[in-house]
Amino acid sequence: MPAKRRELLPMALLWGAGIATILILVIILAYILAHGLPLISWHFLTTNPGVRGQQGTGIYSTIVATLAVTGVALLIAAPLSVGGAIYLNEYTRETLLRKVIRQAAEVLAGIPSIIIGLFGFIFFVIYLLPYTGGWSVISGGLTLAFMVLPISLRVSEEALKAVPAELREGSLGLGATKWQSITTVVLPTALPGIVTGLILGAGRAIGETAAILLTAGGALGLIHSLRDPCCPMTLYIYNILTEYNDTTTAYGTAAVLIIAILAITFITDWQMNRYTRKLKGL
């Protein structure tokens, strides 16, 4: 049948596109992990980097730095995004305000990280120097918060939207106040979705470099306070690649990052599936 035969090429191309996408991921992951996994050892993870990017040392302080800036970012972004999502979904209708806020979040999400880094530099490092200590964990973390906020806002809003209206009616009908209904019925029900949003936001913070480049300082020492400069893993990879051409340590660090990101991807995908299925079974 000629029609079927003419189908063959386009179908093959479409299949090829799908398989190619998977292959691209596999190749990149395999390459990094193959070179980097052997380097990961307890010593690697718990020793600080040596001076001048000495080989054979570890990445402990960079792991701490990554966790610290991510923690600061989440600390600020979580209440703002969850609170904002609650306001948008529970206290407003489809008004202009809601559309403007949603649009603003989208614009914010689209701003290139280097520009957010420029902002972070001039605002946190320079302008707020007395409070942040200049290039520091807190400057980097607060800057990252600007990038985490739109993601967790969007996911939290969707999680809240998925809670059926009958639950709210049921709660109000029993004489609960609006805020009580939110805290005792709506939020607990939406919690898995909200947490997923925060994890996704954390993933963004963990993988971010450009904004960190301009705000965190890059010092390799283990941080003792939030006002110390620091060097998260992503920045470390960049620095040792460009300054010392130390590809070995870079592989190791990249491998650790990849594993963290993969874990986040799997957990969030799995959780989102569970959450939507649980609510549909209602």
Add this chain to the structure above:
Amino acid sequence: MSADPEISVKNLNLWFGNFQALKNISIDIPKNAVTALIGPSGCGKSTFIKTLDRMNDLVDNVKFTGEVTYKGRNILDSDTDVVELRKEIGMVFQKPNPFPKSIFDNVAYGPRVHGVRKKTNLNEVVERSLKAAALWDEVKDRLSESALRLSGGQQQRLCIARLLAVEPEVLLMDEPASALDPIATAKIEDLIYDLKKDYTIIIVTHNMQQAARVSSRTAFFLLGECIEYASTIDLFERPEDKRTEDYVTGKFG
């Protein structure tokens, strides 16, 4: 005893935007009895009972005039505490809506929200309410299981138990059995019959036989008006208005 009515409605009008959903309703609801509201779809029965616990407030663009007197005050006043009102006048919905929590936590929800904390008190309230809702025997061994695992009929009785736990005076039921199978429906009707000695019940139903079975007074609604309101026997056997007669004899519906 034909004492003071529990709820006295006078000249109630309600609009959703420009659409008038309730036209000049005046009804007295007697205490400790079951009052049924019947009528075709869209005639305003649900809107009416949702006015009684101010649940219509949740809809945009709603306006109302008139008086609904309960315990000596007009609950339509803007300075009424609707939260407290809904404790005393509670509602069961058409589709059971248990919270995605355990059976125990569902029933304990109301008391907890109103400040009851001690475990012993909660246990007592939960058991009492589940017994009153004729559900205790079926669930007493699995109180910590998710409420979503119950059957439709059980979920509806759970919702009733949940309501009873806050100790209301009035129960509003919006077609409580329409989503259930006949056996579950029969159980709900028996329950309503039992509950009326302690509570004032208003039930909206599509099912005329159901109204005839459980209620002592019935109101027939049509297009937002209350056409006729009488004792159930009178309304069904000796309707005064032709439209009532047409409806109860099945000429339209």
Add this chain to the structure above:
Amino acid sequence: MATTPDKTLQRPKAREASERLIQIILLLCAISSIFAIFLIIIFVFSQGVPFLIEAGPSFLTGSVWLPADSFAAGVWGIFPIIVGSLLVTVGAIAIGAPLGIACAVFLAEIAPPAIRRVLIPSVSALAGVPSVVYGFFALLVIVPWIRGQFGGFGTSVLACWIILSIMILPTIISISTDSVRAVPKEYKEGSLAMGATRWQTIRSVLIPAASSGIVASVILGMGRAIGETMAVLLVAGNSVTIPVSVVAPVSTLTATIALEMNYATGAHQQALFAIGVVLFAFILVLTGLANVASRRRVTA
């Protein structure tokens, strides 16, 4: 509960006040995104716009970039850098869009469930890989390959095209897949019922119907490509000249900022902010286009 006094049904002032307070706090949280954008614009623009004004249009059209601490001592022309950004973006789209759209169609219409279970997490994983890791991979794999095949340093336009096209795949795939899935089933069924083949249905019915979403995804992909910094920084070569061939080095707005910010002072630093303003302008235009595109939906 027999004879509760009337007062219990009176609105309590205290509870009302605290509920009102909570609502205000939540409102403040909600406006934080708007507030954030204003902050960013105010501070970045306050540094960059005065410089732009002082430098005039020759900033955008000049081809020589010789920054210095004081305005007078430097030559401020970023035309090659603008060209560089646009060039890498166009190439990334040229490669990434067809691949991404094809993959999206595959995912939405053809992939069997087993493949879908692998492909969907794969797209999420691709989205999650940090940009510096992409750059790292490109530097160690793609750049040497280009060097081997074509000579030169390997850090080039081509390297940017390849790695950026991979990086924008998740954006294009996820949005396009949603768009294709959102096409009403009746369109597809109608076409198949007339005897059209699957491909014909996809090509003539589904893709056109999903076109507004697909176009929006491509525009968003462009936004990602033009805004990407780290990967480009590592493999572009960063020489401020208009590339003469695809294997010549190139400089982008993002990489220039990142590279020079660490040692720039005075007027140079402000010039970098000015570049940020230019980049911001590009992004706003693209975001606006994406919105217009996705609003023009095909109605049933």
